[in-house]
Amino acid sequence: MIDTAPALQSPAVEDFAAMLDDSFAGRDKLEGTVVKGTVVAIDNDDAIVDVGLKAEGRVPLREFASPGQAPEVKVGDEVEVFVERLENKGGETVLSRDKARREESWNRLEKAFNAQDKVMGAIFGRVKGGFAVELGGAVAFLPGSQVDIRPVRDVGYLLNKQEPFLILKMDRRRGNIVVSRRSVLEESRKEQRDELLQTLKEGQVLDGVVKNITDYGAFVDLGGLDGLLHVTDISWRRVGHPSDVLGVGQQVKVQIIRFNRETQRISLGMKQLEADPWEGVAAKYPVGTKWTGRVTNITDYGAFVELEPGVEGLVHVSEMSWTKKNVHPGKIVSTSQEVEVMVLEVDEEKRRVSLGLKQVQANPWEAFLERHPIGSTVTGQIKNITEFGLFVGLDTEVDGLVHLSDLAWEESGEDAIQRFSEGQEVTAMVLDVDIDKERISLGIKQLSEDPFKEATAGLKRGDRVTCTVTGVTPGGLEIDANGASGFIRKNELARDRSEQRPERFAVGEKVDAMVTSLDQNTRRVVLSIKAMDLEDEKRAMADFGSADSGASLGDILGAALRQKQRESSES
Secondary structure, eight states, X not given: OOXXXXXXXXXXXXXXXXXXXXXXHHHHHHTTSEEEEEEEEEETTEEEEEOSSSSOEEEEGGGGSOTTSOOOXXXXXXXXXXXXXXXXXXXXXXXXXXXXXXXXXXXXXHHHHHHTOEEEEEEEEEETTEEEEEOSSOEEEEEGGGSOSSOOSXXXXXXXXXXEEEEEEEETTTTEEEEESHHHHHHHHHHHHHHHHHHOOTTOEEEEEEEEEOSSEEEEEOSSOEEEEEGGGTOSSOOSOGGGTOOTTOEEEEEEEEEETTTTEEEEESGGGSOOXXXXXXXXXXXXXXXXXXXXXXXXXEEEXXXXXXXXXXXXXXXXXXXXXXXXXXXXXXXXXXXXXXXXXXXXXXXXEEEESGGGSOOHHHHHHHHSOTTOEEEEEEEEEEXXXXXXXXXXXXXXXXXXXXXXXXXXXXXXXXXXXXXXXXXXXXXXXXTTTTEEEEESGGGXXXXXXXXXXXXOXXXXXXXXXXXXXXXXXXXXXXXEEEEEEGGGSOSSGGGOOGGGSOTTOEEEEEEEEEETTTTXXXXXXXXXXHHHHHHHHHHTOOGGGSOOHHHHHHHHHHHHHHHHHHO
């Protein structure tokens, strides 16, 4: 008969079973933890690692390599791995070196994040919005704005290079880490800035990097401090825009011109490191000499011409052309044009050179006078008719003026000008050329003889003429004296006031009178009957004796009157 009752177990068996249960329970707790193991073999692309469990695990060799580096692992190395599962379908333990490193790295990074310490890492790739950074087992995101203090277009020089970073944000549950390289640089920059502030002084020469360019200059990074390099201090020569000479990121050597410690404003200069081209400029460019230069800038009031790099002179609009007045300089010269100029004035202290463009060309008024001396005749078209005369276009691009008074002999200028029109070709005589005032006076009436001059030829003051009354006015008589117009004023018609009445005379009546003046301005002969009678009386007194002859004054006047009547009847 067989005994089916359970056999009694010994205490030793019971202890072993308990230990076995504890062992399996401990192993279950290993999942999801980092343990140490030993590399026991290298099989193709895997490392076989023994972590003290019933089966070894395989770890890809690539997980033992840093980004961009070859794997560094060999048999016998003790490594830390992450236990993902105790056993897979093949009975192997599932291990991960990456996850172990990540866990280790996260612990280390969390400590650094809480303490705001820097961590070392390497940029190994580009991602959307920034770059991926390997932090010794954990991958972090580096935003593009946090790469450098200045915008960086190419980070090639930073790839796979160990750099310090500052952790800005981390979320272990989501596996997110955001880092900044810029913060580290700014901190270092602040240290450099404080150190630099202690040593800066005016006149000091430093190396810098162009950080930003504006219309008025460039900001230069001096290594923790920025200084302004104004456009006027870039070069001695004219600089249109700073970008024409400088570029962002360019290395430059500058001098501190001004430094305000309170505001920490720094003014920089580049041209101050070169020789001043204005030194001795007065001796180099004497007044009256001619030079060839390049037009660098055109304004409403003139054009700037560069004589040499850094030395410019102004050609004022009034010195640009002999004949083109009130014309914008841009219509005479153009930017970058090579022109010949004359030095008119040099002020070395004020750094000013006055230049002339027209002075290197022939003076058209001098040329005109040389070809057309005073008294010669010229022909031209009427360019403009004004209230005071005609402007006539002449050769050498100059104009001459025919004044109203020089249009005609026998009619007023206002009447004579009505016979002319713009574009009409006229011939005139050159009366005067004023080179300094740039004026040419012409005359049209001078081309014919002056009828007044012909009519009064041989006539002089004191002569007696027989005139014809051509008009009776309240102020006197209009007369014709041998073809010349004349006038006898009312108070010159007779000796007696009662006889000084113009209405006593009639148009066409002949009268004798004495010439008292020949007025070239009014072109009139001025006559007097009164003066003639007084002259007759004086002559009679002389011809017929004095009071000693016994004749009375009446006898003398009567005899003189009878003598005059006989002379008149005989003629």
